[in-house]
Amino acid sequence: MSTTDSADSILIENTLAGDEGAFAELVKRYQCAVWAVVHRTLGNTPDNEDAVQEVFLRAYTALHKFDLKYPFGPWIMRIATNYCIDQLRRKKGRRTQLWSELNEAEQERLLADMSREGNPEPGIAEGTADYVKVAQALLEGLNPKYRVAFILREVEERPYEDVARCLGTSEVAARVRVSRARAELQKKFRAYLSGQKRKERKVQ
Amino acid sequence: MTKPCDLFDSYRDGDLSGVETARFDAHLAACPDCRGKMALLDNLALILKQDPAVLPADLSVRIAKKAFQRNETWDAIVLSWLRPGPAFAALLLVGLLFSTLWIIPNYQPTNAFSEYEKLLGEANAVNIDSSISQIQSEAELVVWLEQEAKSQ
Numbered sequence: 001m002s003t004t005d006s007a008d009s010i011l012i013e014n015t016l017a018g019d020e021g022a023f024a025e026l027v028k029r030y031q032c033a034v035w036a037v038v039h040r041t042l043g044n045t046p047d048n049e050d051a052v053q054e055v056f057l058r059a060y061t062a063l064h065k066f067d068l069k070y071p072f073g074p075w076i077m078r079i080a081t082n083y084c085i086d087q088l089r090r091k092k093g094r095r096t097q098l099w100s101e102l103n104e105a106e107q108e109r110l111l112a113d114m115s116r117e118g119n120p121e122p123g124i125a126e127g128t129a130d131y132v133k134v135a136q137a138l139l140e141g142l143n144p145k146y147r148v149a150f151i152l153r154e155v156e157e158r159p160y161e162d163v164a165r166c167l168g169t170s171e172v173a174a175r176v177r178v179s180r181a182r183a184e185l186q187k188k189f190r191a192y193l194s195g196q197k198r199k200e201r202k203v204q
Numbered sequence: 205m206t207k208p209c210d211l212f213d214s215y216r217d218g219d220l221s222g223v224e225t226a227r228f229d230a231h232l233a234a235c236p237d238c239r240g241k242m243a244l245l246d247n248l249a250l251i252l253k254q255d256p257a258v259l260p261a262d263l264s265v266r267i268a269k270k271a272f273q274r275n276e277t278w279d280a281i282v283l284s285w286l287r288p289g290p291a292f293a294a295l296l297l298v299g300l301l302f303s304t305l306w307i308i309p310n311y312q313p314t315n316a317f318s319e320y321e322k323l324l325g326e327a328n329a330v331n332i333d334s335s336i337s338q339i340q341s342e343a344e345l346v347v348w349l350e351q352e353a354k355s356q
Contacts, residue, residue, distance in 0.1 A: 024268035031267075035259050040252050049260065053267050060271040117243040124247050127254025135251040154245060155252045160217075179213045185248065186241045 008072045016064060027056050030073065034080045040151045041084040042091075043136045051087065055080045074165035081148045081166050088144035102130070110134050111193050138188055142181060149177035150185070212238055216245070317342035 008029070014022035031052060038051045059079050066075060102110070110130055113121040123131050139147055145167070152163045153174075164174040208231040214220050215228045232238050260266075320339065339345050 018272075020268050020272045023271060024264045027264035027267050031259060031264055049263065052263065053270065056267045057271055057274065114247050115240050115243050116247070117239060120247055120250055124250055127251045131251045132254070135248050138248065151252070154249045175213070175217075182213065182216075182241065182245060186244060189244050 005071065009068050012063060012066065012068065012072065015060070023060060026072075030076050031056075033073070034076060036156065037077065037080050037148075037151060038084060040155050041081075041148055042087055044132070051083065055083050058083065074162065077166040078168055081152070082168075084148055085144040088147060106130070111189075114189070115193065138185055138192070141188070142184055146177050146181035146184060149174060150181035153178045154182075209235065209238055212241065216242070315342065317345060320345050 008026065011022045011026040011029075015026060034055050035048070035052050038048050038055070042048060042051060055076070059076050062079075066072070111134065113124060113131070114134060121131075139150070142150070149163060149167060152158050152166055153160070158166070160171045160174050160178075163178070164171040167174055167177070169177075208228065211220065211224065211228055211231075215225065215232075220228060232242065320342075339348055
């Protein structure tokens with residue numbers, strides 16, 4: 001079992017002793033990882049900064065309960081993933097307006113590019129706005145637990161052991177969630193590709 | 205029996221042995237379903253890996269400041285007392301106080317006057333009319349007792 005990094009331990013102890021600078025340093029060490037998960041899970045919204053802030057404030061409130069026998073990274077990531085899952089559940093009713101913004105031909109082109117094998121389209125490699133919207137639309141509606149598991153494994157490229165720790169589940173459960181997310185994404189993508197989902201959205 | 209498509213996740217996660225990987229490679233070449241899924245996931249991950257949003261430079265300082273400010277507000281202090289340890293101790297104390305009051309509900313300090321009141325109550329109960337019933341305080345009782353002693 002790995003323990004908290006000694007530098008983290010000192011920062012945590014100093015934070016609990018009332019050192020504001022120590023907490024700022026602790027935030028600095030993990031803010032990129034938290035930001036990445038929040039940004040990729042919730043999408044690029046103006047609220048992301050507030051979300052990162054809320055994750056660290058929750059961590060600060062619970063810091064006295066943190067056991068220094070365990071590493072700090074997965075603990076803060078677990079708070080972040082729980083926060084994201086919470087937010088996704090709350091946002092369930094709201095949908096992004098992707099398909100109404102793009103015409104039929106554009107939608108078909110983007111979707112065809114997404115399923116193209118071999119070298120990716122330059123727009124995909126650069127992550128241009130339209131492709132990001134397609135990606136977000138595909139992730140939307142995915143069970144929040146599967147969505148976070150997918151982001152941690154496929155986008156963050158974390159080992160399953162780490163994914164499990166972040167999700168607070170067993171490694172087997174983490175694998176199942178990622179597998180279901182992949183299968184669900186393929187199913188949704190096929191529906192989009194056939195135009196069925198796009199029509200549903202237009203009706204809505 | 206496991207179908208070749210069922211090994212998709214193990215293949216993608218790099219969990220297959222060399223022989224199994226070669227076998228799945230052959231399957232992939234013949235299965236448009238698995239190929240399409242692989243391409244979609246590759247492209248999707250690639251798009252999501254791009255992170256155009258830049259982290260604000262002073263975010264960590266602002267977060268720490270807010271955390272410590274929040275710590276000083278009265279509601280945070282009250283909330284801090286709601287932590288399991290102190291909350292349990294407070295509950296235990298309140299419980300002890302209540303149980304003490306409940307166990308000795310009729311407790312009253314005993315003195316001569318309270319004893320007198322008790323006797324008077326008993327006397328009234330059997331309709332004994334006496335000068336003793338005129339006494340209103342402990343001092344008057346003492347005087348009455350002295351007079352009674354002298355008269356005897």
